[in-house]
Amino acid sequence: MAFKFEDLRVWKLSIELSAEVNSLVKSFPSEEKFVLATQIQRAADSVALNIAEGSTGQSTPEFKKFLGYSVRSAIEVVSCLYLGKKRSIIGDEDFSKLYYAYEDLIKKIQALKNSI
Template structure:
């Protein structure tokens, strides 16, 4: 038994990325606990949450709307990544690795939304 969204590659990738970002955010300074760390964690979790919410019993326009929310949350994560890099919380290699995964997921989300 499984829910429909659990079979979606975009959901699986969003879940994995959320865990990777969680591990990265745990290395941020304590002063960021209620600021950047909290923001990037909520935004990255929101990507998968909106994919799942939109896939359960929603009409196609409603599901497209939730995928749009996921894309917006992803953009928020990208901005948080830039902030973390500018503040020297992550190095260029870490930034580029996650940035590439985010870019790939964004393209997957857009393609999925266009096919609904």
């Protein structure tokens, strides 16, 4: 692999979760396509993008800063999940599945951050 981030498990997991979010938002009603759907997708994508950006050619403090950004984006996804559930556009099963997956991802990103 050519880039450091491609070997990171947290990056790989964030890519998988972003794809799951993308599948979920395809079922959102049309009035949410440019509101909550775009917000949650951007946040999900941002997790992976910040991990990648921080890992390549950056100092350790800079990488830690970008890992912090990725955690913030993951928290934003969780908040969007709550909004979608409250608006009755995300069901309990999808909510729980993604909620716990992002909880796990956040813990893994924080563990990586603490280990470097």
